[in-house]
Amino acid sequence: MKNVLAIFAILLSLGLQAQSAMHNTGNIRIHEQGQIGFHTNLINNTAFDQNLGLVGFYGSNIISVSGAFMPIFYDIEIALDQEVQLNTGISVLNNTNFIEGNIATPRQQQEVYYNFLDEADYIGETDFSKVDGYVTANNVSTMEFPVGDATQLRALTLVSNTTNKFVKCAYYRDNVDNPLISTQRFDTIQKPMSVGRISTKEFWHLEATENSSIQISWNPDSDLAALTDNVAKIIPVGWSIARGSWVNLGTESVMGDLETGMLISRNFVPSDYAAITFASASKPKDLLTLDNYLVTPNGDGVNDFLFIEELQRSQDHMLRIFDRNGLKVYEEKNYTNGFTGYSNVNNLVINRDQGLPDGIYYYIVDMYDLKLSYQGYLYLERKR
Numbered sequence: 001m002k003n004v005l006a007i008f009a010i011l012l013s014l015g016l017q018a019q020s021a022m023h024n025t026g027n028i029r030i031h032e033q034g035q036i037g038f039h040t041n042l043i044n045n046t047a048f049d050q051n052l053g054l055v056g057f058y059g060s061n062i063i064s065v066s067g068a069f070m071p072i073f074y075d076i077e078i079a080l081d082q083e084v085q086l087n088t089g090i091s092v093l094n095n096t097n098f099i100e101g102n103i104a105t106p107r108q109q110q111e112v113y114y115n116f117l118d119e120a121d122y123i124g125e126t127d128f129s130k131v132d133g134y135v136t137a138n139n140v141s142t143m144e145f146p147v148g149d150a151t152q153l154r155a156l157t158l159v160s161n162t163t164n165k166f167v168k169c170a171y172y173r174d175n176v177d178n179p180l181i182s183t184q185r186f187d188t189i190q191k192p193m194s195v196g197r198i199s200t201k202e203f204w205h206l207e208a209t210e211n212s213s214i215q216i217s218w219n220p221d222s223d224l225a226a227l228t229d230n231v232a233k234i235i236p237v238g239w240s241i242a243r244g245s246w247v248n249l250g251t252e253s254v255m256g257d258l259e260t261g262m263l264i265s266r267n268f269v270p271s272d273y274a275a276i277t278f279a280s281a282s283k284p285k286d287l288l289t290l291d292n293y294l295v296t297p298n299g300d301g302v303n304d305f306l307f308i309e310e311l312q313r314s315q316d317h318m319l320r321i322f323d324r325n326g327l328k329v330y331e332e333k334n335y336t337n338g339f340t341g342y343s344n345v346n347n348l349v350i351n352r353d354q355g356l357p358d359g360i361y362y363y364i365v366d367m368y369d370l371k372l373s374y375q376g377y378l379y380l381e382r383k384r
Contacts, residue, residue: 024048024067030055030074043067044088051093057084057101065090072117078103078129086133091115096122098129102150105133107170107181122146127153134170141210145169156204157215161267168207173221175200176239176275186275190245193313193370195237196282197227198246203277208270213252217262218278225258228280235281236265238273243315246279288313290365293378297340297355306339306363306378314367321378322362329356341380358382 021041030036034053044067056077057063063080065071066087076092078084079099086105089112096116105112113134116122120137125146130153135145141160147169148154154171158164172179176186177200188198201223204216216236218224224234236249250266263278270276288310296303311317321330321339329343338344341355358381365374 021064024071038063041066042071044069044071048072070115083132086112086114089113089115091117092120092122093117094120096120098122098124098126098146100129102130102132102148104150105131105170107133107172108183110134110168110170113168116140116143125153125155127151130155134168136166136168138166139163140167143167143169147171147204149173152219152221154202154204155217156206158206158208158212158270159214160208160210160212162210164208164210164212166207167270168205170205171202172205172275173202176203176277182275184274186239186246188246191237191279192245192247192315193288194282195235195246195248196233196280198237198279199224199227199277203275205274206270206276210269211267212270213267214249214265214270214276215262216265216276216278217260218256219260222278224278227278229258231256231258231261233281234261234263235279236263237277237279238268238270239275241272241274245315248279248281249273249276288370288372290374290376292376293363295339295341295378295380296382297380298382304340305337307337308335308365311335311365311367314370314372316369317365317367320364322364323356324360324362329361341382355382356380 021043023043024046026046030051030053032052037056037058039059041064047069048071051072052074054075054077055073058080060081062082062085064085064087070089070091072091074093075095077097078101080101083102083104103114113136114131116137118139130146130148132148132150135147137143141163144155144157146155148171156169158167172181174181177188232254234254235251237246238249240247249268252264252266254263255261290310293306294303295306318333319335320328322328327347328345330339331345332338343356360377360379362377
């Protein structure tokens with residue numbers, strides 16, 4: 001470990017040795033080759049930048065950083081038994097040396113983060129020393145985020161086609177269905193049929209505006225055996241902000257087994273998704289069947305319209321209905337339960353305003369996003 005000038009020496013020179021925290025009000029700057037070791041809390045209420053040299057966080061107690069201004073340090077070293085709790089973010093210009101102890105940020109306050117400025121780097125990240133919370137970086141196309149929870153490093157690697165001005169990432173060991181930390185719920189029922197079981201053990205939050213791929217890994221605590229018995233079926237999924245559902249992000253490669261391994265995704269825009277985790281791929285044709293239906297539009301609240309529950313699984317589908325002579329009588333893209341026995345197409349339907357006659361009709365459903373097609377029949381009976 002590098003030799004440091006202990007913070008108590010600075011406190012003595014400032015006449016602040018009796019305080020439980022160091023209050024910076026503008027009379028500190030770290031010059032080139034200068035070294036400061038923090039063994040107490042930092043309250044930073046003025047600009048603390050233009051620093052060179054090393055800042056270290058040491059000791060056996062929790063150290064907090066708070067105040068109205070984010071300090072900007074050149075080199076940072078973390079070597080303590082507890083953690084550095086950020087209530088105000090920290091920026092680093094050059095390098096961070098993770099030795100022992102975490103940097104923790106409050107996940108409910110995403111504006112508080114550990115920030116790598118242009119070309120800043122880090123070394124030494126392990127299960128025992130990383131960022132338990134949010135990490136950000138500036139002007140990067142590639143970034144391996146040293147994120148995790150209190151006990152494990154769960155890094156995510158971002159590879160973008162072009163430079164992102166600002167990226168952000170945190171890891172959550174939490175249940176996406178009912179998270180304790182996140183304020184948003186990501187319902188695992190909301191998914192296409194091509195996605196099977198979704199992990200409720202962990203997820204990442206990643207923000208980047210450029211088209212990118214990611215690399216994430218799993219370990220025994222990820223419990224991927226609960227999702228599938230075939231490692232080749234593991235896929236990355238993201239909660240689409242626009243759709244309000246999970247989608248398959250696509251897999252470029254998968255390596256390892258169900259105990260430990262990693263995958264690389266295909267390209268997507270991370271900021272379009274609120275959460276990212278693991279899931280299993282499924283074959284929609286094996287899981288999805290359509291039935292024959294009864295439609296009795298008489299106002300009694302039972303079968304008053306054609307309802308096909310499975311269509312909720314497809315985001316891009318078409319329903320067509322034909323009479324027994326092959327005449328198309330109804331057509332709707334992304335069907336919304338609108339068929340009540342009336343035709344909606346321009347053809348030779350007789351007495352259109354009185355509704356279609358009772359009898360057998362045939363339907364065809366094309367689910368374009370799932371690459372599935374079905375046909376069957378329905379019986380229309382008005383029970384006048």
